[in-house]
């Protein structure tokens with residue numbers, strides 16, 4: 193079977209996903225697209241030589257008879273509406289983060305899936321598909337370093353064009369909020385946000401860097417540095433400290449250069465390059481599991497948990513206190529799809 197996909201939002205990542213599905217991945221084709229910027233949708237269809245219909249809005253794409261599954265890559269605030277409509281139409285949907293901009297919105301999606309009777313939604317937390325994170329998880333799960341006690345991690349980007357408000361937490365650190373609970377097979381109970389000396393490279397009125405401190409149910413303490421104007425590169429770090437050793441996220445492969453009395457390695461600058469392979473794995477696994485009628489990646493439940501964590505982090509930044517993170521028990525409904533993948 194060839195999965196026939198409709199894409200809502202043909203901006204940066206929408207185009208990337210269209211290209212990878214059309215030219216690199218197997219088992220799917222793009223048959224429908226839409227964008228509020230119709231010119232953009234036209235351009236993509238022409239440039240990628242797609243055999244796809246261009247629709248006037250996302251709802252028409254979802255309702256099209258020849259569309260089996262939906263990819264939502266429009267702006268964050270529109271995701272909830274399109275995911276909701278996809279579930280109502282009984283179609284599988286891959287939604288880029290955020291699943292919805294509020295925890296309440298994510299909960300509504302979870303409830304809609306439960307009412308529908310099976311999970312249909314996968315959220316675009318691509319780090320779970322990254323080879324280096326999977327290698328790190330394998331070591332943590334193996335028990336080689338004993339029980340995990342602490343995690344030190346960092347999310348650094350050279351600059352943050354277009355960032356406003358608390359986006360460092362709600363747009364960037366959501367990746368850590370997802371991948372660390374997956375890595376540790378745990379959930380969070382509290383958040384605290386420290387505000388270090390502000391870099392002179394931060395846009396006016398914006399705090400940068402931040403330190404997010406999370407505590408998990410098992411008592412593991414996590415520090416996540418967010419530094420989105422670090423100038424030097426896109427640098428993702430993660431070290432798990434266990435009872436008998438430590439395990440570090442592998443660095444991206446790069447040539448070690450010995451020259452002029454220096455030993456050096458290149459550091460990536462673009463997040464797209466850092467996770468380029470993981471997007472391929474993520475979408476390929478999504479295509480295969482959708483054909484099988486399963487959700488095998490991060491579910492709507494995971495999207496909800498991250499939204500609750502992000503809300504608590506924003507509150508903790510404001511209050512400058514330790515804020516509780518109250519996550520209800522995961523419904524059994526989501527257990528199977530959660531386990532399938534790992």
Ligand SMILES: NC(=O)c1ccc[n+]([C@@H]2O[C@H](COP(=O)([O-])OP(=O)(O)OC[C@H]3O[C@@H](n4cnc5c(N)ncnc54)[C@H](O)[C@@H]3O)[C@@H](O)[C@H]2O)c1
Nearest residue numbers: 201202203204205206227228229265266267268270288289
């Ligand atoms: N997982 C990741 O690493 C990752 C990376 C980049 C972006 N994202 C997420 O993907 C989403 C898109 O990001 P982007 O960088 O491609 O943004 P973008 O602005 O380049 O593209 C978004 C596109 O959606 C279109 N759009 C907006 N509202 C629409 C609507 N109602 N119907 C149809 N089209 C609509 C816009 O015209 C635009 O072309 C964001 O939510 C972002 O957070 C995730």
Ligand SMILES: O[C@H]1[C@H](O)[C@@H](O)[C@H](O)[C@@H](O)[C@H]1O
Nearest residue numbers: 347349363364365367463467
């Ligand atoms: O949408 C992007 C993307 O998700 C990147 O992985 C993250 O580092 C950026 O901060 C974010 O803006």
